[in-house]
Amino acid sequence: MIDIDKLIVGFDKGLRTLFAPAQTLRRVPGEALPDAALDETQRQRSASLMRVNHSGEVCAQALYQGQALTARDASAKRALAQAAQEETEHLAWTERRIAELGGSKSMLNPLFYAGSFAIGAMSGLLGDKWNLGFLAETERQVVRHLEGHLEQLPVEDQKSRAILTQMRDDEARHATSALDHGGADLPATVKSAMKASSKMMTETAYWL
Numbered sequence: 087m088i089d090i091d092k093l094i095v096g097f098d099k100g101l102r103t104l105f106a107p108a109q110t111l112r113r114v115p116g117e118a119l120p121d122a123a124l125d126e127t128q129r130q131r132s133a134s135l136m137r138v139n140h141s142g143e144v145c146a147q148a149l150y151q152g153q154a155l156t157a158r159d160a161s162a163k164r165a166l167a168q169a170a171q172e173e174t175e176h177l178a179w180t181e182r183r184i185a186e187l188g189g190s191k192s193m194l195n196p197l198f199y200a201g202s203f204a205i206g207a208m209s210g211l212l213g214d215k216w217n218l219g220f221l222a223e224t225e226r227q228v229v230r231h232l233e234g235h236l237e238q239l240p241v242e243d244q245k246s247r248a249i250l251t252q253m254r255d256d257e258a259r260h261a262t263s264a265l266d267h268g269g270a271d272l273p274a275t276v277k278s279a280m281k282a283s284s285k286m287m288t289e290t291a292y293w294l
Contacts, residue, residue: 103147104196108178111171115179116248121186128240133189134292135235136246139253140180141192141291142228145202146173149224152206159214165267169221169260176256179249186245192291218269223277225261227284229254 124132150170157163184191192198209220232254239246272280 103144103174103177104199108174108181110175110178112175114182114249115252116245119244119248122240122242122244124187124240124242128242129187130189131238132240132243132246133184133187135238136180136184136187136249137189137192138288138291139232139235139250140177140184141195141198141287142231143173143177143180144192144195145198145287146170146224146228147177148199148202149206149209150221152203152208153210153217153221156207156210157214157217159268161267165218165263166221168263169225172256172260176253179253183246183249192294194290194294198287198291215268215270216272218264218267219272220269222261222264222269223272223280225257225264227277227280228257229261231284231288232257 147170150166150173154163154166154170157166181191206220210217232250236247236250236254239250
């Protein structure tokens with residue numbers, strides 16, 4: 087049975103994720119690099135890509151909060167909490183970079199958050215090995231997604247590149263940690279469904 091106090095805390099975290107400025111304990115990667123002279127097309131492309139990544143971090147926060155709500159094992163909860171903390175930093179980094187580029191966050195973030203929270207909570211109910219397996223597969227797909235964005239970024243935009251590179255490295259570590267804590271390999275059909283859902287989110291967030 088889910089503790090009502092945990093639901094209230096989760097709701098508060100959701101509001102903070104969506105409407106409060108995210109905070110970071112680490113320095114923003116690339117903040118010491120000089121600003122590149124991007125033309126309007128390059129700036130818009132970078133801003134759109136960073137908007138997608140910001141929405142991805144909103145989804146990650148929701149997933150981990152939903153998973154932590156229903157996780158049973160203490161070590162699983164710790165792994166989820168550690169991942170969520172670093173995802174909060176990613177949220178802050180992408181939010182700041184979007185502002186620097188003159189872009190805007192996705193107006194669909196509340197919908198992305200609600201859907202991801204529900205998925206996370208349901209995966210947690212299946213048991214910790216599947217909960218952590220879902221975390222590991224999510225992070226593996228995010229790593230591939232970030233590698234694709236690193237290829238699409240304008241070469242001149244080294245600030246955005248530094249942020250995405252550090253995010254990629256963090257996500258890969260989260261996947262390894264989830265497996266080390268007992269995460270199971272998900273069925274191929276589930277992985278395919280996750281890819282399809284991610285593709286829909288990224289293509290929508292790029293424009294909205």
